[in-house]
Amino acid sequence: MKQYILFFIVIAGVIFSLNKISHSVFPNEYQIHFFHITEGDAILIKTPSGKNILIDTGKNQITLNKIQKYNSMFQNTIDILFITHGDSDHIGGTASIANKMNIKSIVYSGANKPSRTFKNMEMQTKETPKNILFSNATWRIDQNILLETIAPLSNISYHDEHTNNDSLVFRLTFFNKKSILFTGDIEAETEKAILISGQDISADMLKVAHHGSKSSSIKTFIQNVSPKLAIIQAGKNNKFKHPHKETLKIFESFNIPTKITATSGDILFCISKKHPDFHICPQ
Numbered sequence: 381m382k383q384y385i386l387f388f389i390v391i392a393g394v395i396f397s398l399n400k401i402s403h404s405v406f407p408n409e410y411q412i413h414f415f416h417i418t419e420g421d422a423i424l425i426k427t428p429s430g431k432n433i434l435i436d437t438g439k440n441q442i443t444l445n446k447i448q449k450y451n452s453m454f455q456n457t458i459d460i461l462f463i464t465h466g467d468s469d470h471i472g473g474t475a476s477i478a479n480k481m482n483i484k485s486i487v488y489s490g491a492n493k494p495s496r497t498f499k500n501m502e503m504q505t506k507e508t509p510k511n512i513l514f515s516n517a518t519w520r521i522d523q524n525i526l527l528e529t530i531a532p533l534s535n536i537s538y539h540d541e542h543t544n545n546d547s548l549v550f551r552l553t554f555f556n557k558k559s560i561l562f563t564g565d566i567e568a569e570t571e572k573a574i575l576i577s578g579q580d581i582s583a584d585m586l587k588v589a590h591h592g593s594k595s596s597s598i599k600t601f602i603q604n605v606s607p608k609l610a611i612i613q614a615g616k617n618n619k620f621k622h623p624h625k626e627t628l629k630i631f632e633s634f635n636i637p638t639k640i641t642a643t644s645g646d647i648l649f650c651i652s653k654k655h656p657d658f659h660i661c662p663q
Contacts, residue, residue, distance in 0.1 A: 408428060409650040409661070410425065410554060410652065411649075412424075412425050412651070413426070413450060413646060413647075413648050414587070414613060414639075414646065415442075415443060415613070415641070415646055416613075416616075416641035416642070416646050417438040417439070417446070417473075418438075418439060418440065418442060418615045418618075419438065419439040419469040419615050419618060420437075420438040420439045420469025420470050420472070420473075420591075420613070421435065421438065421464065421470055421587070421591075422434070422436050422438040422443040422473065423435040423587065423613075426450065426451075427525075429522070432447070432455070432457060432458050433459060433460045433462070433521065433522070434447070434460070434461045434477075435462040435464065435562055436463065436470040436564075437470065437471055437472065437477055438470070439468055439472035439473060440472055442473065443476075444473060444476045444477050444480060444481075446646070447481070448480075456480075457483075457484060458477065458481055459485070460485050460486075461477075461483050461485070461486045461508075462488070462548065462550075462562075463486060463487070463488035463548070464548045464549075464564030465488075465489070465543075465544065465547040465548065466491070466492070466493030466497075466501075467493075467544070470564070471497060472497050474501040474504060474505065475500050475501060475504040478504040483505060483508050484509075485510070486508050486509070486511070487512075487513055488511075488512065488513075488548060489532050489537065489546060489547075489548050490535070490536065491532075491542035491546055492541070493541060493542060494540065494541065512537045513548060513550070514529060515530055515531055515532065515533045515534070515579070516529065524653070525552055525553070526552070527550055527551070528553070529549070529550045530551065530579055530581060531548070531566065531570060531573075531574055532546055533573060533574070544564070544566060544567050544595075545566055545569050546570075547564025547589075548564055549561070549570075549574065551581070555651070557656050558651060558656060559583040559584050560583055560584065560586070560587065561581060561585070561586050561607070563590075565593075566589045567589070567593075567595040568595060568596060571589070571596065571598050571601040572598065572600075575600060575601060575604060581601075582605060582606055583605055583607055584608050584658065585611065585649075585658060586602075586605050586611065587613070588627070588638070591613055591622035592614055592623020593622055593627065594626045594627055597631075599630055602630055602631065602634060602636070606634075607636055608636070608637075609637055610631050610637070610638045610639070611638075611640075611641075612639070612640045612641070613641050614640055614641060615641075616643075617642075618642070623638075648661045649661065
């Protein structure tokens with residue numbers, strides 16, 4: 381009798397483990413992970429079909445550790461890597477990811493940056509196909525995710541140097557209904573230029589530019605985005621003291637709630653056809 385009980389316990393354990401692995405590789409919903417890392421941006425989108433879409437890679441190997449935490453041992457691919465711009469706190473983790481995972485494609489503005497980190501990223505991903513985007517591009521990156529590029533406002537792929545204001549800015553819309561605007565590290569100059577361009581930048585959720593720095597998030601830009609929630613990726617006790625109090629006051633003035641990774645840790649949202657609103661993922 382004890383042998384039968386032990387047998388059923390083992391079988392139940394195996395089934396439970398397989399269910400966890402299956403849910404990890406093929407989640408029932410789209411999962412959007414805003415990682416809490418020491419510096420920079422890193423956002424992982426997991427799709428029900430098992431794809432990994434990564435937006436920036438943070439500064440170091442912490443991002444790889446986070447990706448592995450939310451994936452099974454059988455999942456070893458980044459299907460699309462978006463690089464918003466070439467600062468080390470947005471690309472520094474690329475080399476460690478490329479060393480351990482298969483990056484199928486990279487999407488970026490095409491502009492170079494004469495830094496050791498950027499050259500290291502290029503070396504580690506020299507065999508990876510790269511796609512250049514700028515404004516007014518649309519692309520269905522998944523069956524239920526539409527990408528619309530907002531900036532750069534022109535082709536800057538010939539630039540030998542680029543700055544925060546050359547960041548790749550794009551909106552992802554899920555199920556043709558709910559959207560997130562990703563803004564890289566753009567500052568007031570580019571925010572004003574985007575407004576002048578007349579593009580629709582409204583979104584349900586906003587990844588706040590430049591980690592909540594006071595150089596970004598001008599009132600008219602935030603007013604035009606009109607998000608229901610703003611996400612700020614900033615490390616705990618970071619040396620730049622992001623996010624800035626002035627920036628937080630702007631969101632408060634519009635009654636827009638903010639979530640900050642420094643205080644909330646990893647921020648995880650889900651969305652599905654059955655539940656087509658961004659919501660906290662069930663544990």
